[in-house]
Amino acid sequence: xxxxxxxxxxxxxxxxxxxxxxxxxxxxxxxxxxxxxxxxxxxxxxxxxxxxxxxxxxxxxxxxxxxxxxxxxxxxxxxxxxxxxxxxxxxxxxxxxxxxxxxxxxxxxxxxxxxxxxxxxxxxxxxxxxxxxxxxxxxxxxxxxxxxxxxxxxxxxxxxxxxxxxxxxxxxxxxxxxxxxxxxxxxxxxxxxxxxxxxxxxxxxxxxxxxxxxxxxxxxxxxxxxxxxxxxxxxxxxxxxxxxxxxxxxxxxxxxxxxxxxxxxxxxxxxxxxxxxxxxxxxxxxxxxxxxxxxxxxxxxxxxxxx
Amino acid sequence: xxxxxxxxxxxxxxxxxxxxxxxxxxxxxxxxxxxxxxxxxxxxxxxxxxxxxxxxxxxxxxxxxxxxxxxxxxxxxxxxxxxxxxxxxxxxxxxxxxxxxxxxxxxxxxxxxxxxxxxxxxxxxxxxxxxxxxxxxxxxxxxxxxxxxxxxxxxxxxxxxxxxxxxxxxxxxxxxxxxxxxxxxxxxxxxxxxxxxxxxxxxxxxxxxxxxxxxxxxxxxxxxxxxxxxxxxxxxxxxxxxxxxxxxxxxxxxxxxxxxxxxxxxxxxxxxxxxxxxxxxxxxxxxxxxxxxxxxxxxxxxxxxxx
Amino acid sequence: xxxxxxxxxxxxxxxxxxxxxxxxxxxxxxxxxxxxxxxxxxxxxxxxxxxxxxxxxxxxxxxxxxxxxxxxxxxxxxxxxxxxxxxxxxxxxxxxxxxxxxxxxxxxxxxxxxxxxxxxxxxxxxxxxxxxxxxxxxxxxxxxxxxxxxxxxxxxxxxxxxxxxxxxxxxxxxxxxxxxxxxxxxxxxxxxxxxxxxxxxxxxxxxxxxxxxxxxxxxxxxxxxxxxxxxxxxxxxxxxxxxxxxxxxxxxxxxxxxxxxxxxxxxxxxxxxxxxxxxxxxxxxxxxxxxxxxxxxxxxxxxxxxx
Numbered sequence: 058x059x060x061x062x063x064x065x066x067x068x069x070x071x072x073x074x075x076x077x078x079x080x081x082x083x084x085x086x087x088x089x090x091x092x093x094x095x096x097x098x099x100x101x102x103x104x105x106x107x108x109x110x111x112x113x114x115x116x117x118x119x120x121x122x123x124x125x126x127x128x129x130x131x132x133x134x135x136x137x138x139x140x141x142x143x144x145x146x147x148x149x150x151x152x153x154x155x156x157x158x159x160x161x162x163x164x165x166x167x168x169x170x171x172x173x174x175x176x177x178x179x180x181x182x183x184x185x186x187x188x189x190x191x192x193x194x195x196x197x198x199x200x201x202x203x204x205x206x207x208x209x210x211x212x213x214x215x216x217x218x219x220x221x222x223x224x225x226x227x228x229x230x231x232x233x234x235x236x237x238x239x240x241x242x243x244x245x246x247x248x249x250x251x252x253x254x255x256x257x258x259x260x261x262x263x264x265x266x267x268x269x270x271x272x273x274x275x276x277x278x279x280x281x282x283x284x285x286x287x288x289x290x291x292x293x294x295x296x297x298x299x300x301x302x303x304x305x306x307x308x309x310x311x312x313x314x315x316x317x318x319x320x321x322x323x324x325x326x327x328x329x330x331x332x333x334x335x336x337x338x339x340x341x342x343x344x345x346x347x348x349x350x351x352x353x354x355x356x357x358x359x360x361x362x363x364x
Numbered sequence: 365x366x367x368x369x370x371x372x373x374x375x376x377x378x379x380x381x382x383x384x385x386x387x388x389x390x391x392x393x394x395x396x397x398x399x400x401x402x403x404x405x406x407x408x409x410x411x412x413x414x415x416x417x418x419x420x421x422x423x424x425x426x427x428x429x430x431x432x433x434x435x436x437x438x439x440x441x442x443x444x445x446x447x448x449x450x451x452x453x454x455x456x457x458x459x460x461x462x463x464x465x466x467x468x469x470x471x472x473x474x475x476x477x478x479x480x481x482x483x484x485x486x487x488x489x490x491x492x493x494x495x496x497x498x499x500x501x502x503x504x505x506x507x508x509x510x511x512x513x514x515x516x517x518x519x520x521x522x523x524x525x526x527x528x529x530x531x532x533x534x535x536x537x538x539x540x541x542x543x544x545x546x547x548x549x550x551x552x553x554x555x556x557x558x559x560x561x562x563x564x565x566x567x568x569x570x571x572x573x574x575x576x577x578x579x580x581x582x583x584x585x586x587x588x589x590x591x592x593x594x595x596x597x598x599x600x601x602x603x604x605x606x607x608x609x610x611x612x613x614x615x616x617x618x619x620x621x622x623x624x625x626x627x628x629x630x631x632x633x634x635x636x637x638x639x640x641x642x643x644x645x646x647x648x649x650x651x652x653x654x655x656x657x658x659x660x661x662x663x664x665x666x667x668x669x670x671x
Numbered sequence: 672x673x674x675x676x677x678x679x680x681x682x683x684x685x686x687x688x689x690x691x692x693x694x695x696x697x698x699x700x701x702x703x704x705x706x707x708x709x710x711x712x713x714x715x716x717x718x719x720x721x722x723x724x725x726x727x728x729x730x731x732x733x734x735x736x737x738x739x740x741x742x743x744x745x746x747x748x749x750x751x752x753x754x755x756x757x758x759x760x761x762x763x764x765x766x767x768x769x770x771x772x773x774x775x776x777x778x779x780x781x782x783x784x785x786x787x788x789x790x791x792x793x794x795x796x797x798x799x800x801x802x803x804x805x806x807x808x809x810x811x812x813x814x815x816x817x818x819x820x821x822x823x824x825x826x827x828x829x830x831x832x833x834x835x836x837x838x839x840x841x842x843x844x845x846x847x848x849x850x851x852x853x854x855x856x857x858x859x860x861x862x863x864x865x866x867x868x869x870x871x872x873x874x875x876x877x878x879x880x881x882x883x884x885x886x887x888x889x890x891x892x893x894x895x896x897x898x899x900x901x902x903x904x905x906x907x908x909x910x911x912x913x914x915x916x917x918x919x920x921x922x923x924x925x926x927x928x929x930x931x932x933x934x935x936x937x938x939x940x941x942x943x944x945x946x947x948x949x950x951x952x953x954x955x956x957x958x959x960x961x962x963x964x965x966x967x968x969x970x971x972x973x974x975x976x977x978x
Binding site: 100126149153155 | 946
């Protein structure tokens with residue numbers, strides 16, 4: 058991983074590099090104290106050109122738990138002065154003060170453009186509806202830690218599969234492993250885009266099935282990745298009324314599921330997972346939050362070359 | 365204090381627990397250096413759903429002086445993303461990143477509700493016009509440090525005694541000590557609410573006196589707790605003009621007061637204490653600011669179980 | 672420098688005190704690690720009543736690299752609560768929490784007024800169009816580090832010389848050294864104000880020349896300090912069209928310049944320096960950003976008395 062200075066696209070890592078990263082993250086989970094000074098004297102800048110408190114907190118907590126420090130801005134308002142200047146000048150300036158940058162930007166491609174000029178490692182912390190690579194790392198690490206493997210699995214993706222960038226990235230990432238089957242659960246309006254099917258699934262000869270209702274297939278799943286379904290995305294009210302309950306995971310539906318199912322969600326949720334599910338040992342989404350912090354600790358350490 | 369995980373209401377502490385807290389705070393005052401690493405590796409989240417720079421600074425400085433770290437947001441703008449999700453989900457998420465939370469919220473009861481779900485200790489940093497327990501701890505600790513006792517005192521409360529939550533909390537808190545007398549100084553419109561008189565003062569057989577003018581009673585006081593009186597609170601202009609100068613503490617009125625009077629104010633002030641009073645050794649309100657930081661240092665240490 | 676508690680005006684330092692500061696900054700440049708704990712246990716407050724991300728980052732990175740910590744606010748929004756109170760009360764309160772304050776304020780003179788009441792050292796981080804002393808320190812330190820001297824130099828100042836406070840401060844500061852010649856390059860509308868010429872330049876018998884075009888004089892310069900020229904500042908469109916290219920530094924103009932010219936800019940730039948110039952070894956403006964952080968490290972250390 059020595060040649061990698063930036064993380065812009067979830068696919069920037071090979072399967073081998075991912076495993077190296079995850080095994081470091083796992084070491085941190087098991088013995089966090091050992092790592093509490095590895096970023097001593099280092100500074101992270103969180104440049105958030107749009108607010109995302111959850112992601113910002115995860116990066117900041119990660120850096121602080123490594124013994125590093127943080128400066129940054131968290132919304133357009135406080136960054137207004139820097140918006141007047143070009144991205145190249147901003148990263149060259151900020152890169153004079155800090156050792157690593159996490160950039161969130163509403164404009165697709167801004168972090169990649171920034172990385173060309175950054176004198177320090179730069180992490181894409183989400184660019185519009187485009188990429189959010191550390192969410193994908195979080196999802197993958199959660200699968201690894203809860204299932205103990207990346208291959209030989211049936212993965213259900215449920216909800217809005219059309220606009221959800223995390224879903225598309227997860228399909229791409231998991232398609233690199235052996236014997237993966239996807240079950241794509243969504244209303245017709247919100248199906249996975251065709252290019253994902255042809256360019257990723259078909260090209261890699263990945264088995265997949267498209268269905269409309271979660272209850273039909275939940276018993277087959279090893280992983281269930283839930284996402285939000287917004288009413289506004291439906292073409293007509295009738296469809297919405299007919300289907301909406303199918304995309305809500307509750308105790309009833311869970312009765313049909315495997316004992317060792319792992320339920321993931323990128324959060325925040327609205328109502329697509331009932332609160333009653335939170336107590337079920339198969340609910341892993343809050344664990345996933347914590348894994349997100351650990352995988353960012355590993356990522357920062359790797360990019361800074363301190364581990 | 366081992367069973368206490370949260371601080372939501374100023375009455376959450378018994379008199380004995382308070383004394384334990386204050387004697388730790390006093391130790392910190394006397395030997396701050398000794399405590400500079402006790403929160404090493406710990407993180408505080410300041411979740412301020414409404415701005416309160418003064419309170420936020422006090423918490424953050426407290427945590428940093430203990431060797432801990434801080435993440436957070438300070439106003440509705442930057443927290444917008446999290447406002448879309450439920451309080452339980454937010455505290456479970458943030459509680460995955462940090463070791464302790466200070467929450468300020470415009471909605472009464474929000475911190476208590478949050479505490480039911482928080483995996484880490486949660487401190488109410490003010491919830492609307494309801495409670496502000498760390499202000500009460502600050503007031504009490506200032507009384508303890510400046511007077512050397514909590515009993516055998518005449519306490520004057522001056523200004524808006526109707527809407528001031530810090531005044532109500534202070535009455536409740538001090539009513540638990542021996543031989544306390546209150547002198548309640550306010551215009552008729554802004555008198556202490558009846559339930560405070562019947563449920564707190566009368567029930568505990570606390571002596572009290574209600575008067576309209578500070579100059580009438582200032583000579584009797586051991587403590588004078590000043591608060592702001594807003595013109596808008598008066599029913600008629602005539603009353604306001606007749607009384608307004610009675611609620612302004614100046615050098616002239618102070619001539620009548622005891623040598624060892626302690627003047628407190630929760631700050632910020634507008635004009636209810638003249639600037640000329642700042643130089644008087646009896647003015648303790650800036651000392652009170654500093655005690656507020658020390659008592660928060662003690663509180664954080666206790667809740668984290670590091671002291 | 673023991674008597675100096677605040678930095679409000681760039682002229683607050685004598686030439687000797689400046690040299691003491693710069694030689695400390697130079698030591699930090701050469702051996703940053705040695706200084707990484709000198710502010711251990713100290714806190715800086717950044718009170719930014721108007722946003723200036725660049726300046727705030729420089730102060731915060733400086734304090735963190737010295738092992739200190741930071742609290743603060745970065746824009747009017749989050750400071751709203753404190754805006755209701757007087758500057759004296761705010762600095763006395765904040766000065767109870769922290770060890771040093773950097774204040775940015777849209778109102779001229781606010782930092783000086785604040786310094787009268789501050790219990791801790793206070794640094795003016797820019798007050799409206801008035802003063803920005805740490806920018807001047809940055810400019811001077813960059814000259815010292817790139818040229819190795821402050822005397823015997825021809826300094827070109829190019830662009831808006833009328834409204835640019837950094838230009839005025841630099842003229843004042845450099846006028847204290849030996850054998851300095853200024854070449855003032857600007858359109859007629861944006862010439863250096865008369866009081867600078869009579870009270871600073873003439874009074875100190877400093878040689879200077881006023882010209883309209885950069886290309887006429889660039890070959891004479893040892894330092895070229897570029898600033899932005901806004902179209903709105905011109906009296907008429909014809910002048911703007913005739914002159915605008917004269918205030919843009921590009922590769923073509925640079926061909927005429929000395930081999931050891933140092934190009935400075937307070938940043939952010941708009942288009943007054945072409946991107947192609949960035950690669951030229953004479954371009955020192957990003958180096959200047961870094962020197963700005965180092966000189967603030969030295970300043971904070973000196974004011975806190977830790978070095």
